[in-house]
Amino acid sequence: MPTRQNLPLSPGILSIIPILYVAWSDSILSPSEMQMIHKNISQLDFLTKDEKKYILAFSDPKSPPSEDVFRQWQKALRMAASSVSPAKASSLVSLGLEMAKTSIDYKKDELYNSPETIQSLIDLQAAFGVNTKESTRILLGYDVAQEESQNNYSFDPQVMAGILDGKNAAIKNEMRKLLRDPYFAHQTIVNKEDYRQRTLDQLKTLAKHGYTSYAFPKEFGGLGKEGQHIAIFETLAYHDLSLTVKLGVQIGLFGGAIAGLGTQIHHKKYLDDLMNMRLLGCFAMTETNHGSNVRGLETTAIYHHDTRSFIINTPHELAGKEYIGNALHCHKAVVFAQLIINGSSKGVHAFMVDVRDEQGNLMPGVRVEDCGYKMGLNGVDNGKLWFDNIEIPKENLLNRYGDVDDSGVYVSDIKSDDKRFFTMLGALVTGRVSVGLAGVSASKVALTIATKYGLNRKQFAAKEGEEERILMDYPSHQHRIIPLIASNYAYGFALDDLAHDLVQDKDHKNRRLIESKAAGLKAMATWLATDTIQECREACGGKGYLAENRFTDLKADSDIFTTFEGDNTVLLQLVAKGLLTHFKKSFHDGGFNSIIRYLGGQISHKFSELNPIYTRNTDTQHLSDRDFHMEAFAYREKKLLYTVSQRMQNFIKRRVDPYEAYLKCQMHLLALAKAYVERLALKSFTRRLETLDNSPEKRVLSKVCDLYAIHILLKHKGWYLENDYMSGVKTKALRRLENKLLQELRPDVEGLVDAFAIPEELLGAKIVLYN
């Protein structure tokens, strides 16, 4: 029996402090928890009315306890910890009941010891989402956790998770916690209307919890944390890609266009409403006849100076906006149209156009059509939009880069139409980084499921009667899964670095380079996602085909990633153009003449004959040497750049039209772009390794990096052999080294996917949950 100590808190509150403390230590209450708490609180008969009020006050995620209150709780807990016997402190409930006894007001012993009270507290504990194991972990420091994580891995997956998560680990963990809530539990919803409604509801819930405000400046009600916004998007992609994309449309595209292309008047008018879901919007850029070729959009916005207005019009059926997310739910659209003034077009600009009134009735002159069922993302309401001569006030032009002045003259700080157009398109860069990251997230989910299944599933024995072999012990299975883990580590690091660079680049000084990297990494990461998810699905056999095991949605939802937010093949051509001009010229379409002219003196890299000792060096130390990897990657990129430049110059010398010359080299340019992006990924991986002190994590991570590098070198062994960069003995030695690495990584493979730190609820796969 502990000594009574005079605490200023009532016994009821004391009994609940362990639960409150743990709930708030975990920093976030989820929607279901809130709901449950409010429901449960009335059942706590042993509490006074004031005590109930006290607890309710601390069950609103938007009103965390003040530091003083939190310190008071800590003090009470510390006192209890010293006096309560460890046996009694084994659960939050019994600890709380012991603490209640320390209050000076503690009287009704029988009330606090009744089975009803204990059950009520257990329910409350559940409502707060604090399960005993984790709670104890938090209360007692991390001793339990460390004990638990002692698997047979050579490293600690939790530490590795920190390395993977990078600078935004905190918000990512907060999202993980939020998304584990049953409210977000995976469901197979085949009816699109139901799925869209749920997606909209969940988006509103995210807004209620403040997760839609990170991207916007503080002065307009946002949190001004773009990096964390990207991290939220990335983590949301573990859960449901419809919700992720819907958030992307509302916040990234619609909100992003207003923030990026509008001026203060628009920011004030719209941002707060849109981040709080009072204003739903869509981003009406793509038209049926013009997808990749944005410059060719046909929707017009003709300026009328007499009325100080624009007339927005869809000139013909196939100039309608298509695939527009949020089309069925939105109030307003940011419409991209040719700004025409005095009969001449100033190029594509963005305009705010009303689509529906507040009651959801369609505005006159707007026609909307559902895109119907899609391969995936059926929680997103994609539609088509047509505008029939709709008049909008002049102020609805998002006028940051181009405007019509009071005298009716078009004005812009950017003189070149080309440059203005590409500056406006720059608004897409965050979307591309985000989609790349979402692709990696989807891959991580697939890899976690397939790896855990592959470690559990057995099939075939060496001899009849012997135990069957674990799938992951088959070399074929290791070859399917582990190089994909390594590649996703690499692209995860590269995109994380890029997101960081993007956020840092406030003055747009490195914009050209960042846009190129975003285009390239988006393309390669989303193709990697398609390949990864497919391989993982097949690696799970029939189980992988059942909707209950998640691949159905992962595959179908992520499939569009390769062609939206920029078609991958088109994006890689932009990257190649950037490389040709060392990112000095506009890297978007057009301008071939100038690019070719630019090539003239710029690229004169000579490739000397390689030393045969080098090309035939099969020493393991050499083959595992990061410098060798980096050099081999760089050599390929440089030589592709050099040879394609030469080819194009030769075409020009023979007076071939520059565009035709470009087409003749198209496959060569695509190979160059891919080589560049593969090197970027290796560079980020290497850089991340350099930041680490020697540790078990660094050791295994270095092997994963080796595997990525060697896997890519082997993928291109034909090229390296063709170009005499390596001899056959060397490529064969690399293959042996890859096999060796796979065997070495095999015991750590579960740790490597555990480091993705995707909670089981978020994986949402029965084959994992029931393992």
Next chain:
Amino acid sequence: MPTRQNLPLSPGILSIIPILYVAWSDSILSPSEMQMIHKNISQLDFLTKDEKKYILAFSDPKSPPSEDVFRQWQKALRMAASSVSPAKASSLVSLGLEMAKTSIDYKKDELYNSPETIQSLIDLQAAFGVNTKESTRILLGYDVAQEESQNNYSFDPQVMAGILDGKNAAIKNEMRKLLRDPYFAHQTIVNKEDYRQRTLDQLKTLAKHGYTSYAFPKEFGGLGKEGQHIAIFETLAYHDLSLTVKLGVQIGLFGGAIAGLGTQIHHKKYLDDLMNMRLLGCFAMTETNHGSNVRGLETTAIYHHDTRSFIINTPHELAGKEYIGNALHCHKAVVFAQLIINGSSKGVHAFMVDVRDEQGNLMPGVRVEDCGYKMGLNGVDNGKLWFDNIEIPKENLLNRYGDVDDSGVYVSDIKSDDKRFFTMLGALVTGRVSVGLAGVSASKVALTIATKYGLNRKQFAAKEGEEERILMDYPSHQHRIIPLIASNYAYGFALDDLAHDLVQDKDHKNRRLIESKAAGLKAMATWLATDTIQECREACGGKGYLAENRFTDLKADSDIFTTFEGDNTVLLQLVAKGLLTHFKKSFHDGGFNSIIRYLGGQISHKFSELNPIYTRNTDTQHLSDRDFHMEAFAYREKKLLYTVSQRMQNFIKRRVDPYEAYLKCQMHLLALAKAYVERLALKSFTRRLETLDNSPEKRVLSKVCDLYAIHILLKHKGWYLENDYMSGVKTKALRRLENKLLQELRPDVEGLVDAFAIPEELLGAKIVLYN
């Protein structure tokens, strides 16, 4: 005005003869047509009651007109053709009306010339599914058709279609005609119950038209045309893969097991009922814990001699049958279980077990659970099945290869348990050939849609103001699409040849080789399908993501092909084992010791140094030489076989356990199997070319074959360079040649997909229909 001629037919009948004749020339009436005819016939006021009866009699697809009647019609038509002016013969209706006038009974001129009559006849013509263009084609020979097909291709797609369709062109065309019927029109049905019901209804319709009877012997009510059965399956895969798979389960697996593993008693009892859908059945082989490893199945069938019965039992939850198609609809199951007699197991055998009574009530002791939503094939009712000590009579053992005699002793003509097991599994071979073909069919649909879209869609111009360029004119687009067309041509030929070999192999003399080929071609063709459909979807951008454009279903439905009917990776290992033993030993799992022993003296192929003139020969004639292709393919296969045999022998010499030795070489074995299958495809392609006389079709087909060969050689250029079979100058020359072939085939690309002869209704893609 034609001269009246005394014909024995009444004017009403004469007026309809052109329609009847064309309908029956086309040889098949579809379900919608039948329904429409019955509906329309009452509206034909100008017909007498007898005339109506006459027509009704000829609108049942199961009662074709006799040869005499048909000849009578022909005679009437021929007479009319000579007398009716061509202008009047421009439609079936006007021709019919002119013919009516030739009857001796022709009186009521005004009746036959009334607008109502003409409209009625036009409606009837539509009901019979004979549209004027096609009808005229049939009546006037093929003149119109030839005129129509004069596109800009260098060859005639219709002739090419005949080459692709091979020996079973007639039944394939019959199926194409049937499936164009609106009854089979594509729908997006997201609710699985609705989709399953529709699939079951369509299967019953196929049965009503007799398309489920081809696989079975005539003596039991079938048509005894297995080759045509496979062709039906293949063509059905253009339409809906759920229906295709459902047919495969009912006829191929359930029916096939009874036909192949049962004896006359079972054939008599079940075959007629099952081909007419009075008896629905499932094929309960796979268990949750045992998929690929069929030999390890845990369901037991214990023989009790006192009651002359077996007790079928699922020993534990995870020994339940899983993924079983038709599980929710079936009356009976063929259950694969360990036959246990006097306490010892005789291995896996098949048993007839009642699942539901005729009213659809579940039998006692059977538990069924829905597999729920799947990635695709949601029209197939896959489920799980558990059996709780169900007693079945001894006769329910499908006893062709093993039986229990009257004294209760197990007897079998096949002494070796191993051999018996693999003989029984041989029943799966037709399924594998069929699935491979269905994979190619799905690819063909995807390629047709993507090619037509790529020829219609424009994006980006060289300069602003110029016309945008057709997607298919971009080299990147040609590289995406055309090699896949070539590969699907190759695998189509190989599978067509294999299906033919299978049907010919009545005495099972070539069984081992056919099984190997089926395993290998199934694996490679279904992976090709996955790749093809994915590439085609991406090549259509956002349009490819909409359900209305077919890729949604194609991709999701065909995805399981890579892991069902034998997991592809497992199948390729069987192929490799077959190669190691020259198809002399059982190629299924197990038996490694003997395979390794077998290797001893068998493989001693020596690889002499290659002539450097050969390895560096970049002459176009040499690179396009079929002998060079065949030799290069064969060299790779032989060398892989030689080196893997050597490696395994070396392991054995070092006393490595044979199974471990096999695992160490697993990736090598997989490469060998793939090389073998790639060569098979080239060989079939080459053989098909050799059967053709010189013609435009042969010319273009030869280029397609070049492209397939060179595409595969380039895919493996790393290997060829590593093994000094080719030098870098040669692989680079091959790449140039591939580019040249793509350009040469570009003008013919639409013809190449038109040769798949998939009617637009069957493509079911809006982007094609509205082009």
